[in-house]
Amino acid sequence: MKKLVILGAGTAGTMMLNKMHHELDKEEWEITIVDQYKTHYYQPGFLFIPFGIYSKKDVVKPKYDFFPPGVNVIFSPIDKIVGEENKVLLDGGEVLNYDFLIIATGTETRPSETEGLTDKLWYKDIFDFYTVEGAVALHNRLKDWEGGKLVMCIPELPYKCPVAPIEFVCLAEAYFAERGMKDKVDISYVTLMPGAFTKPVASKVLGDLLEEKNIDVVSDFYLSYVDNENKKLVSYDEREVEFDILTIVPVNMGSDMIERSGLGDDMNYVPTDKYTLQSKQFENIFVIGDAANIPTSKAGSVAHFAAEILTENLLAAMEGRALPAKFDGHANCYIETGYGKGALIDFNYETEPLPGTFPLPGIGPFKLLKNTKMNHYGKILFRWIYWHILLKGRELPIEADMSMAGKKRM
Template identity: 50%
Template sequence: MLGGGTAGTMVANRLRHRLDTSDWKITVVDQDDEHHYQPGYLFLPFGGYTRDQLVKSRHTLLHDGIEMVTAEIERVDPGAQTVALVGGRELSYDYLVIATGTTPRPDQTPGMLGSEWRRSIFDFYTLDGASALAEALKTFDRGRLVVHITEMPIKCPVAPLEFTFLAEAWLRERGLRDRVELVYVTPLDGAFTQPVASERLGAMLAERKIHVEPDFMIESIDDERKVLVSYDEREVPFDLLVTIPLNMGADYVARSGLGNELNYVPVDKHTLLSTAYDTIFALGDASDIPASKAGSVAHFAVDVFVDNFLEHIEGRPMTGSFDGHANCFVESGDDKALLIDFNYDTQPLPGKYPLPYVGPLSLLKETRANHLGKLAFRHVYWNVLLPGRPVPLPAHMSMAGKHQPEKEA
């Protein structure tokens, strides 16, 4: 198992109880022993959470009988079925699960890592970045705050919107909103990728007087003038820039010839099996499936993967089919949030979740219950999802309780 993050930890723990320990050895490899609860990064800039609440030791989250190897990965040799580690150690495998996720790469955009990095240019997709941004916000009381997405796909595609809504509410609470111009810069043609959700989220941005700059494909950042420059020569000036850099898979994936141009592993989107090697799977953010790179996707995919894997190692056809199911809370400020639920084929729609017509959570609607659900998820993550305990939610998306929004006359 390459990667001890969300997907890697869930799979290792689930398989530990399904594979005969006399026949199978499970090894998890990661470059460090820190497991981060990444959804918590969103709240750090606004004074929510502490490091101790967001970081735990990886090996303590793995069940007994799973070996944890702390080392950087040099490359995979699929022909020899070996993994070379930095330092010279080599691991052999019968089956390999790649779950090393995706990482922000500010080095890929000219000017992003210039003289203004962590001075007026910040990210919040890392613990260090979110912590530095928290310090910067303490003294930011006027000017132009720009939230910017470099390119899709990114981890948790709704997080930039969430940050924007939270920043707007945070500024209002402090009596600073009239002094700050908020701008949301995106490569998409609207607030989100799916039409119904994009319309709803776009209307929320408009209600809060947040300007949207769509179809913005960044070429560079001029850090001397503090402007974003697009390929079509549009410019967006900023006083404080909160950017989501290009996200890419791990470099060893490229060195091993296993990835696409962004280092994501091409897989069958229903079985997560590599399209090139029948001994390699890729789960979570490390794969190229056309679904959100989010913890919920990893969770639902792992539900399907475990039974499929047991069939695959016995030489039988895999009967499970992952449908791209994702659900994401969208913090909207003022202790409220929306919830969206969708998959490969069905866009987010209004309704109730998880029980049809009952909820208690509402889809595409701002409620306090949704906000409390998002806060409660941290406990579920550490104590239920990662240990591999059953969660009473179906892996496949259901249309029960959902409906198409009514068209205004």
């Protein structure tokens, strides 16, 4: 019997498990999925926990809830991949042989990579919201905070969900306004980027939105270290930003297992053909989601669109055919902006976020790069779609390839 092994049971790995279980002949193929954790997190929901919109129970479910019957499930840390021998070595000595391998091990936060970040103020006045523990700790700190300087810092690229820091400061501004203490809080958005976002048109629109909310954007700030004693961020060119509460995106890196396997770049992401999603090192290894080094957002929508491409290419590879499908880097992100409104961006490798309507030209119902209530409803509805449709590998009425229909070139 032939063997397909999937490493990682997060968003991307679970989607591929369900898709390949549906496609493959059960008498010909055995599918195994490996992950060291039994809990699945709805990571976009972490953003809402600091403001009491969601609680921890709203973002966690058992991974078993999303596995189809008849697949092998192994909960174990992974030692390394031995690509030359088509083997995966697990902690404890178990060896998994494979004919084809999908790497979906994601990305991890590494706060220790930033000097001073995990010093005495960590989870006291310095927080992340990219882990459930950080989001809950930040909620507990904010709920009785009396005001001061709140700083959101982005020290390194790439990181999961690039719009989340913008959403955080927008939700924070609304949160403090609703508590009647808006004039007691100064919010700063500190980033190494030249503006609010990586793409020029979106950066202008989102930067204007932050300006309207009186949120100070500190750009081109390359963080050197966090000064816990004086509660300051210090850049490599010795600029300083003071804080009372600091929220930060910790450095993101791929799994250490990728480094041990000799499959990663300097950030432990797997060099991957950005169109076919095939490993650049081994023809029978494919990569999906945040584990890949492809030049698009590390976001659930990217994994969803890429899963359709990978399914087609993996089936072709299994049959010895040329890989027919090309991933265009399609990403689609709702941006929560506070007060029951949100924005939406839709882009790919070649086309930056543009204004217009989505998914239908002239009709929408969602407006691209506009702050509307309908976009907020799309963001809220996505949690149900995630649990009930995306993870189970079901199709949505949105094509994997980005469409220019409804978009207006600037």
